[in-house]
Amino acid sequence: MTRFALVLFSILSTQILAAQEISYSLKPIKIAENTYVLRGSDKEINTSNGGHIANTGFITTAKCTVVFDTGPSKLYGQELLKVIKNISSKPICLVLNSHFHPDHFLGNAAFEKSSLKALGKTTQQIGRHGEHFRSNYYEALGIWMRDTELTPPSEITKKQFELGGHQLSILPFSGHSGADLVLFDKTTGVLFAGDLVFHNRAPATAHTPGIAWWLNDLEKLKLLNAKTIVPGHGPVTQAETAISSTSTYLTWLDQLMKASATEGLEIMDIIETDIPTHLNNQKMIRYEISRSAIHLYPKYEDAIFE
Numbered sequence: 001m002t003r004f005a006l007v008l009f010s011i012l013s014t015q016i017l018a019a020q021e022i023s024y025s026l027k028p029i030k031i032a033e034n035t036y037v038l039r040g041s042d043k044e045i046n047t048s049n050g051g052h053i054a055n056t057g058f059i060t061t062a063k064c065t066v067v068f069d070t071g072p073s074k075l076y077g078q079e080l081l082k083v084i085k086n087i088s089s090k091p092i093c094l095v096l097n098s099h100f101h102p103d104h105f106l107g108n109a110a111f112e113k114s115s116l117k118a119l120g121k122t123t124q125q126i127g128r129h130g131e132h133f134r135s136n137y138y139e140a141l142g143i144w145m146r147d148t149e150l151t152p153p154s155e156i157t158k159k160q161f162e163l164g165g166h167q168l169s170i171l172p173f174s175g176h177s178g179a180d181l182v183l184f185d186k187t188t189g190v191l192f193a194g195d196l197v198f199h200n201r202a203p204a205t206a207h208t209p210g211i212a213w214w215l216n217d218l219e220k221l222k223l224l225n226a227k228t229i230v231p232g233h234g235p236v237t238q239a240e241t242a243i244s245s246t247s248t249y250l251t252w253l254d255q256l257m258k259a260s261a262t263e264g265l266e267i268m269d270i271i272e273t274d275i276p277t278h279l280n281n282q283k284m285i286r287y288e289i290s291r292s293a294i295h296l297y298p299k300y301e302d303a304i305f306e
């Protein structure tokens with residue numbers, strides 16, 4: 001073998017090995033009757049977690065299975081499908097995308113296209129930003145993204161229905177991304193909240209129409225009197241705990257930005273701000289403050305001059 005062939009062989013065999021070895025090793029957690037969650041990592045997307053940072057879940061009703069979010073890649077979607085098939089032999093009739101962020105919907109590529117549904121505005125946002133997100137994820141995650149084609153959902157029309165013994169409601173909000181779908185199962189009291197709720201993990205604010213909107217949505221979520229919340233990120237818990245984890249952080253961030261803009265402080269002052277001790281349990285807080293400072297703070301500065 002020539003030296004060139006040897007190098008080529010070693011590159012190819014490393015890639016084949018990597019392709020064989022990577023797996024999300026999904027472990028479903030049963031959180032209520034017929035209801036399961038796959039917990040995402042509380043870190044940034046990286047080549048160890050393969051982009052599985054958001055929680056996904058599913059409800060295995062007596063008639064068919066409903067999936068909530070499909071994760072970051074086709075491989076993830078395929079592994080999620082295997083997990084579901086190990087638990088229920090029923091078909092998958094509905095696959096919901098909570099919103100247009102790539103950690104929640106790129107796994108669509110593994111599912112039947114006709115089952116993929118989202119809010120109307122989410123379908124437009126995926127049309128506009130989906131390819132860009134997909135190529136960013138390919139760059140960051142490499143082999144994990146293999147064969148992940150953009151597979152957009154269509155608009156959901158049915159909002160309240162009974163399915164195999166579960167009374168389900170699909171509710172539209174907007175505070176996190178402009179179009180945020182939540183799924184409430186009245187039968188079990190489980191609320192799949194998507195990224196409207198982050199639990200002990202600092203919320204990402206890049207596409208919020210405004211923190212006031214988001215806080216308003218959280219107040220409405222409280223009124224559902226859900227028993228259990230599956231947050232978009234962070235551990236599953238009692239509804240009140242997770243909602244107040246999100247609102248405590250957002251209220252603090254809003255006040256910090258308002259006060260800083262009034263004082264004429266710079267973006268760097270926000271990035272380097274002291275974190276109060278009551279927020280020490282919020283994972284990724286320094287990272288998310290930096291992102292919010294860049295995306296959100298200019299709006300607060302503009303508001304001062306209006």
Ligand SMILES: [Zn+2]
Binds near residue numbers: 099101176177204
């Ligand atoms: Zn999101």
